[in-house]
Amino acid sequence: MTLIGRSRTRGVETLSLDAPERRNALSAALVADLAAALTDAGKDTGVRAVVLTHTGNTFSAGADLRDPPAPETLVDLLRQIVELPKPVLARVTGHVRAGGLGLLAACDIAVASHAATFAFTEVRIGVAPAVISLPLLPRTDPRALARYYLTGERLDTAEATRIGLLTAAADDVDEVLAPILDGLRRAAPEALAETKRLLTARVLETFDRDADALTALSARLFASAPAREGMTAFLERRDPEWVV
Template sequence: MTTPLIGRARDRGVETLSLDSPANRNALSHALVRDLTEALAQCGKDDDVRAVVLTHSGNTFSAGADLKDPPPPEAVPALLRRILELRKPVVARVTGHVRAGGLGLLGACDIAFASGTATFAFTEVRIGVAPAVISLPLLPRVAPRALSRYCLTGETFGAAEAARIGLVTHCAGDTDPDEALAPVLDGLRRAAPGALARTKELLTAKVLEAFVEDAGEMTRLSASLFAGPEAREGMTAFLERRDPPWVV
């Protein structure tokens, strides 16, 4: 029997899904992407679920793509689209580090809360690839000049900066993240389910347009880059904990 990679709990109509693969820093492996996609589908069919909180175990929300056990090329865009199309709000609760593909999950969520200790980085360029698929939910939501800086440099930045540029909704700072999140969940519980679903449709329409128009192209670009020589060298260097040869 395989170990579940998604923890689940429910409280007054709010289903909490927890990425629970801390051994590989909740990297987006084939199994984790599959299990999270299925858990979201189940939430969508359950009338007792009014909203979903997406969180994590360990000190990392997600380290991005699992380089040892990557999902099929179409699986990550399908997961992001699942979050966007779910007829219930999805709220990210981040108390750790988020890297690369993990940032795509935040972009797909309707609301994102981060503790003051959370850190973020678009590390794709440092291993020889580009944030192709995750750009689909992020480009419509994040400040363009800031996104250019952080995607091109791979710099690490904190939760306050993430809130300033629109990557997350709110930086909780030193406040307990559950305390900061409580009024949001209370508001969602007070909302009429049908009205909540239609409101989410209005808010995600432009983001979903990008998926309809560009998901295929971005998936092909991502697959091409991951199969290229820079990515092979970058991933090898990452796994060997050394700088790739292009670092000057």
Template sequence: MTALIGRSRARGVETLSLDATDTRNALSAALVTGLADALADCGKDPEVRAVVLTHTGGTFSAGADLRDPPHPDALVGLLRQLVELPRPVVARVTGHVRAGGLGLLAACDITAAAGTATFAFTEVRIGVAPAVISLPIVPRADPRALARYYLTGERFDAAEAVRLGLLTTTADDVDAALAPILDGLRRSCPQALAETKRLLTARVLETFDRDAADLTALSARLFASDQAREGMTAFLGKRDAAWVV
């Protein structure tokens, strides 16, 4: 257990909460490691029927921590771990999601968000690309809509995220919406859940097998580029990047 990941359990459902509110749950090296360790514990514990991934504060995740980013290999490993975990993973979102946080959502099996949540692929605005997170996103999202939001960095709402395929459902009361879902998981056979999840994630894992090395290399190359340094400096300084016209 790590201070960055809150944990609790109720009737076989383990809740993991991103708890780095001072950085808006940005994906730092430490946060990625802590979440990976917690997921590994859940995968080995026969008493865990399902996992809920949620957050404290008003942001589910602000994306990569620009001051302490995880290695691309570590992020690939975390996303694959979510996809391969032999337990269903349910995302519960009551705040905003940016960039790498959308990769976490796409790697979960079922996703629910409040209607007030907002989403954006902001990578292009700081000089990089949504490379590694494309591994779970591209196989599951609508390609035409995805092209718009990948290329523009525009913000979109929860209803649009459902249409995109990034969310399962949106509701004013997320916990009420999740109650029948979690009840269904609790009533399901653990062996059957694991094998059914394997069927559902086969195409996503094919994408990991085929593209992970290339996308990891792309991410590393872009983050080391001069334009990315300008974009990140501008973002941290709360100014427009030099290329804005």
């Protein structure tokens, strides 16, 4: 059974993260299913753009601590979104945490409802936002990221928009997305692909330069004693031992 819902309207392929009972956490299975769906959309000449959305009240809670994808697999997924020859738009009506923010940053356009919240929670379980930094660092405000990476504080949609994590926020995300999708439907497919290459060149330079080092960092941290304590504490709904 696939963990990705698929539908299409006038050339726009909508892919929905569909594991609401796990808060759409990025498990190895979900990442594999999403990669397969993106591959199909990228090859399909009938697809003009892709909308990435979700079921349930959480876009993605980050890595599935019980069945996490390998760091290099997550790198491949993020790069696939950035390199897809079709614009990818995030449609968010729920909360986004940790690795889910990597998906958001990899998308070309991201729109969220005012009910959404965001947080880089990695430091609170003993790891770092390593792999997801590949699309995040080139696209968001570095001073703001310093604060939110280091503290794990929660952001609302106004702050997420200010720092470049979101394109826009609204009470009705579909009202905002409608004219954007109409514009994409009016654009020549080849022109869209070339324009996207212009916009993503700096992001891909970051992947080329830093992916190996950040993949190794992620693997090392997730295998560390602090991470084991942090993840155990999270699953047991208690503070980890380092909280003072």
